[in-house]
Amino acid sequence: MNIAVIGIGQSLRGDDGIGPEAVRHWSADHSPTAEDPQIHVMILETPGLGLLDDLETADSAVLVDAVSTGRPAGTIRVFDPIPDTSLSAAEKTAHGFGVAESISVARKTGARLPQRLILIGIEGGQYELGRGLSDSVSAALPVAAEKIQEIVLDFLPTKPRPGSAGRGRGDTKQDLKNTKDGFFHQEHEGR
Numbered sequence: 001m002n003i004a005v006i007g008i009g010q011s012l013r014g015d016d017g018i019g020p021e022a023v024r025h026w027s028a029d030h031s032p033t034a035e036d037p038q039i040h041v042m043i044l045e046t047p048g049l050g051l052l053d054d055l056e057t058a059d060s061a062v063l064v065d066a067v068s069t070g071r072p073a074g075t076i077r078v079f080d081p082i083p084d085t086s087l088s089a090a091e092k093t094a095h096g097f098g099v100a101e102s103i104s105v106a107r108k109t110g111a112r113l114p115q116r117l118i119l120i121g122i123e124g125g126q127y128e129l130g131r132g133l134s135d136s137v138s139a140a141l142p143v144a145a146e147k148i149q150e151i152v153l154d155f156l157p158t159k160p161r162p163g164s165a166g167r168g169r170g171d172t173k174q175d176l177k178n179t180k181d182g183f184f185h186q187e188h189e190g191r
Helices: 014-029 049-054 098-110 141-155
Strands: 003-008 037-046 060-067 076-079 116-123 183-184
Touching: 003 014, 003 049, 003 141, 014 037, 014 060, 014 116, 014 141, 037 049, 049 098, 060 141, 076 141, 098 116, 116 141
Parallel strands: 003 037, 003 060, 060 116
Antiparallel strands: 076 116, 076 183
């Protein structure tokens, strides 16, 4: 089993950097899972169609990227399957082809894709060059890390025992509110 966990985005373009940052956050919080030899963690700044090369040997993959769908910044949505329509802020960044467009090209050309391929999309709000993550998007990091962990554990053929590599440090779980539309929301104190 070869599972790819890929954070996509540019750290120097505001909220576009949420994909790599969420994967780093997950990797730190759930290091036993992230260090499993079946898991391959990647950070890709501007993959475009090169993403397809990185997916070629994966049996399953979870991609984490900023999306622009008109929802409030920091909103998390799991796309399974990944749609063929644009979800990215590619026109605001230097990605070129976004995740959905790259996957669409693979489907149309018959390129190999993982059997399971899921996108965790985190709504961005600002993409200014030289800016960091906005407060709303930064606040979504713990929720995104838990969503990555949940999906990765679902991909693994044998599940870790409670108290082992399953949850990572702290053994805490975020309270996610799954709405009818498939979005995940977390109540933040003081908001």
